[in-house]
Amino acid sequence: MYAMREALAAFRRAPVLTGLSSGMVGLALFVVGLFSLSTYNLQIALSAIEERVEVVVYLRDDARQSEIDHLLGELAAFEEVSQVNYVSKRDALERAQRDLPEFGQLFIESEVNPLPQSLEVELRPGNRTPDVVEQVASSARNYPFVEDALYGEEWVDRLFALRRIGFASTAVLGLAFAMVAALIIGTALRIAIFARRDEIYIMRLVGARNGFIRRPFLLEGALAGLVGAVLAAALTYSTYRMVYAYLFEVAWIPGSWVGIGLLAGALFGACSSAVAIRRHLREV
Amino acid sequence: MIELTHVSKEYPKRGYALHDVSFHIKKGEFAFLTGHSGSGKSTTMRLIHMAERPTRGEVRVAAFSSERVTERDLWKVRRRVGMVFQDFRLLPGRTAVENVGFALEVTGTPQKAIQSRANRLLTQVGLASKAGARVEELSGGERQRVAIARALVNDPYILLADEPTGNLDDRATRGIMDLFWDLNARGMVVLMATHDLELTRRHPHARFFELDQGKLVYDSATADPVAS
The missing domain is CATH 3.30.70.3040 (Alpha-Beta Plaits)
Structure with a gap:
């Protein structure tokens, strides 16, 4: 209860800072969202070709x-x-x-x-x-x-070679984008936690338990991550609508991918907060 | 209540901040820890508060030993040892009662009891009339009183004060010292670090330790200079 109230209060007390954190998280995940959108459509295109085998x-x-x-x-x-x-x-x-x-x-x-x-x-x-x-x-x-x-032997071999390259590049680039997003999210939340280091210091000073100190920050991180992920999903959807309307027909990514993205945002946020707060918990 | 046994503290770059210091402060005592800047006063306070561990020797505070208390259990020590500082370390932008209430809340006081307990603590330190004032609106002496009220939230056995009057004028200093003596009269051990020898002379009933270059050179309980 206290943890949730404090996490929400942090958004109220420093709306600019938490807004910036969420914005940075959102932009980082937006890149991941765009990558997912193109990967998914590439996958659909390859599957359509594959169906003709x-x-x-x-x-x-x-x-x-x-x-x-x-x-x-x-x-x-x-x-x-x-x-x-x-x-x-x-x-x-x-x-x-x-x-x-x-x-x-x-x-x-x-x-x-x-x-x-x-x-x-x-x-x-x-x-x-x-x-x-x-x-x-x-x-x-x-x-x-x-x-x-x-069966068009040469053609099938090429298609599968293309698939393998597509899979490898998706895995490598996806991992790279996810790592960049994690670093940005971590930095954004570290700044937010640094701004509240006095509170952490006083909590330690008067004998608050580590778990008690950590919880609101983890929740705050998860919330910032979730808000950022929602922002990223909205930006990705807007991009999809524009591409669909003005450039060419594309498919929207499956709902489960969006769900995973939101969950990943919240999880990244909580984990980044956990790492950032660990340093402050050792200070007093 | 507070016992240091052959305590040394060495930092990798600075060398020894404390060297083989031993003393024992009993229940109900009021003690001054004096010395020049860099003599090891703050290090001693931090070791007693267990913010740091000695390189050698043992620090015992109430039932806790620096050799056995884990990082996880540090909160138990903090609830027995209150601490105030020269720079108050209050949360800016919040009122006096909010600062005390914050400490009560994070140490598990039920929500309903926080307001009344915070007001009671502010009354105890003579600041009831300023409960609703923001920290920025308070004088130095008043801020220190808020910090003391915050240090009392867990009814500690011991109050550590690191240069608490360093930023205060004479009148505010007298008020804070009266408050410390009042708390001591109620059974609380008070250990105050200060470089102000004039201040210690005004309180001859207190015990008096002097540190010099990390060594304990005087303990009024033994009346003679201590051979370190």
Whole structure:
């Protein structure tokens, strides 16, 4: 009760200082928020590309329906496979006429349908890796009535290399931004605690327990961190709205990320206060 | 009540601030600790308040020993030993009663009792009429009285005063000394550090220690210069 009252009183007594602390925390976390926003959208873009990873098994024209059904069952039995669709020669032609209108006339004038029948193998999310697609394609190639099984090997390898680079840079930059934010938050709260060193001194002088002295400052730090995190979330959201309205379509980060950000702000605040106050508790 | 046994305090850069000091202040005594600047008075006070630990020897205060009290338990010592300073160390911008109330609150006094206890303590130090005045509106003597009232919040056994009259005029000094004697008459041990020998001469009933370059050179209880 006392701790909460004192923590709130600190905001009232020194609104400029606590406002500045929260502002610094907010700006530090705003950078993290912008980074999260771009990372999340990069992730979405990569996932959208990844969704297009599939294995297409081209079948000979003389393949019998029973053989095709058998292969379809074999491929569908893979744990990593979500769906196998049969595309007949006619379906392939219709699709080509629709998707490639520039060649439309050529397809109409041709007396023979040059396109093969095929099986399109879709993979479950998380299983669209080079290893899995190669495994599925290899097993299909074993059948004599299979002309070929393709998945854009080079393209998939590049996509996954890009993913790995994206993940590594996200981890390294994210950690760096978080550390910078932690340092700024720590400095801001150290200034706020330094301004109240007289109170800490007197508390120690008259025999207040360390836990009792620490609690209001930890709460104050957590509150400053939380206010800063809310400010950062608001700034990040404003940036998102502006980018969405004037530049290009982007997605807003998930609510859980915002929640983690708010929690991290409060936690950083409390931890920074704990470190800053430790020095003052040794002074008297 | 306060016992120093072969106490030395050495700082890494300054060298010895105290060297093999021993004395024993009994319950109910009023003592002056004198000496020039740098003689070790403040270091002695800080050691008794356990703000610092001796390099060698032992400091015993009431039931607490410098060899056994942990950092965690320091608050227990502070509640038995009140302390006042030359520069008062009050919270600026707050009233006299708020300064005393703050000390009461942080030492666990129930919220309802704080106002009345703070007023009672201010009455005890003769400052009831200035309870609502801000620190900045008080004279030096009045500020020191607020500091003394704050030091009394835990009903300590011992009151340490480090140059408490150093910033006060004669009249205010007399008022503060009367207050100390009054507290001593109620059973509190008072140990006052001062460089003002004239002041100590005006209180011949008090015990008198003199420090010189970190060594105890005189103790009035033994009447002869002490061989350090």
